[in-house]
Amino acid sequence: MNTVNQSQEKNKTTDWSVNSWQNKTVRQQATYPDKVALANAVDTLSSLPPLVTSWEVKKLKSHLAEVQHGKRFLIQGGDCAETFSDCTSPIISNRLKVLIQMSLVLIHGCRTPIVRVGRFAGQYAKPRSADTETRDGVTLPSFRGDIVNENEFTEQARHPEPKRMLEAYHHSAMTMNFVRALVDGGFADIRHPEYWDLAWVKHSPNANKFHELVEKISDSINFAEILAGREVNNLSNVEFFSSHEALHLHYEQALTRQVPRQDGHFNLSTHLPWIGLRTNQMDSAHVELLRGIENPVGVKIGKETESDHLVDLVRTLNPNDEDGKIILIHRFGAENIETHLPRLIDVAQKAKLKVVWVSDPMHGNTESTSNGYKTRRYENIRKEVEMSFKTHKANGSHLGGVHLELTGENVTECLGGARALQEADLSKAYTTQVDPRLNYEQALELAFAIKDFHRA
Incomplete structure (x- = not known):
């Protein structure tokens, strides 16, 4: 065994197992009345094929190490x-x-090369502020995502069903299979941007800007191919990785395995699991489960995050001090970021923590409108991303990425943006079950803004 392997083996935790989380403080979990059905569902999940592979996980970690170093x-x-x-x-x-x-x-x-990670193929669980919800004097279990129950406010719909974990697995598998098929089939080929058109946004100024950009790149590729006398390789395929919040612990445990010819355990439900603000406490069952896996791990942090806690959390989740292992996803809100982010950057630098810094400009900017809709303002989202870049640069750090809630559908859930959506517009196409998302126009507009911030 070489020196590196000896060091890694020495640092591996010896008091961890796939079910040791059950001895910690368990938060944000559904209460299943039928324990036998729960055990049967977990056993069935444990025997099913993985949704991702260990080598894909290791490849993502190597890419994230390059993100960490600004590459x-x-x-x-x-x-x-x-x-x-x-x-x-x-x-x-x-x-x-x-x-x-x-x-x-x-x-x-x-x-610079881009690492693409989708919040898909497993984002079926959601944290809740309370275990129950009361309407007109009727109290029922909270909706915790399709992996647990249904959103309709009836006793039958809100009843937690263990078999829904199996449904989540099958829907995740179908999503991953379709994404892989699209990517492998040339869906992302720069020579065929017509594959990417979204019919409902052809009127958008940003769509025109994007098509002009594609024409410039296509012309450059054509020139290079004529000059070289052959096709430029590797333009038809791109890498995509999946991610979700590792919230439902029975589900995550069932898909955490050892694999042949690899050291350690891998969470094979996704490439990049993350821990939310509500479950990142040091005594948390979520921290316990994820501290023992080989995957890169995301951690949501915010203005509430204390300095000592940040250091303890990163060192616990990254016992071997690996590059590309920990992604700190900071969410402050546009009004708070200049006050709180410098402190956490300073803490990480003094403790020599190896982390990837990522901005989540969505969650800290959530608000409710006068007509009762939960929304976010595009300008606040844009401002938080801009201030993330500026604050990292001013403090001798660098922003490695963004974490966004978005959709390709024609929704009206976030205010502002290219169409200057107002409160009155929200009811036109407000379809989210939980949080408001950027629509295509707003997402593309933000991409052009990020490009400018990155180059500033």
Whole structure:
């Protein structure tokens, strides 16, 4: 055994197992009345094939190590909460189109390779502020995402069903298979940008800007191919990785395995699991489960995050001090970022923590309108991204990526942007079950803004 392997083996935790999380403080979990059905569902999941592979996980970690050192940029985006009913070819392909178009804008504008990570193929669980919800004197379990129960406010719909974990697995598998098929089949080929068009936004000024950009790149490729006398290789395929919040612990445990000829355990439900603000405590069952896996791990942090806690959390989740292992996803809100981010950057630098810094400009900018809609303002989202770049640069750090909630559908959930959506517009196409998402126009507009911030 070489010195590196001896060091890694020495640092591996010896008091961890796939079910040691059950001895910690368990938060944000559904209460299943039928324990036998729960055990049967977990046993069945444990025997099913993985959704991703260990070598894909290791490849992503190596890419994230380059993000950490400023050699790549990460774009992570998708729905706030997937639904089983949204597992359709148009919705999946539209989501992919948005991420491809945004990444191309960033590749051209930032002059750096892009790591594409989708919030899909497993984003079926959502945290809740309370275990129950009361309407008109009736109290029922909270809706915790399609992996647990249904959103309709009836006793039958809100009843937690363990078999829904199996449905989540199958919908995740179908989503991943379709994404892989699209990518392998040339869906992302720069020579065929017509594959990426979204019919409902042809009027958008940003769509025109994007098509002009594609024409410039296509002309450059054609010139290079004529000059070389052959086709430029590797333009038809791109890499896509999946991510979701590792919230439902029975599901995550069932898909955490050892694999042949690899050290350690891998969470094979996704390439990049993350821990939310509500579950990142040091005594948390979520931290316990994810501290023992080989995957890169995202951690949501914010103005509430204390300095000592940040250091303890990163060292616990990265016991071998690996590059590309920990992604700190900061969410402050446009009004708070200049006050709180410098402190956390300073803490990480003094503790010599190896982390990838990523901006989540969505969650800290959530508000409610006078007509009762939960929304976000595009200008606040844009401002938080801009201030993330500026604050990192001013403090001797660098922003490695963005984490966005977005969709390829024609929704009206966030205010402002290219069409200057107002409160009165929200009711036109407000379809999210949980949090408001950027629509295509707003997402593409933000990509052009990120390009400018990155180059500033």
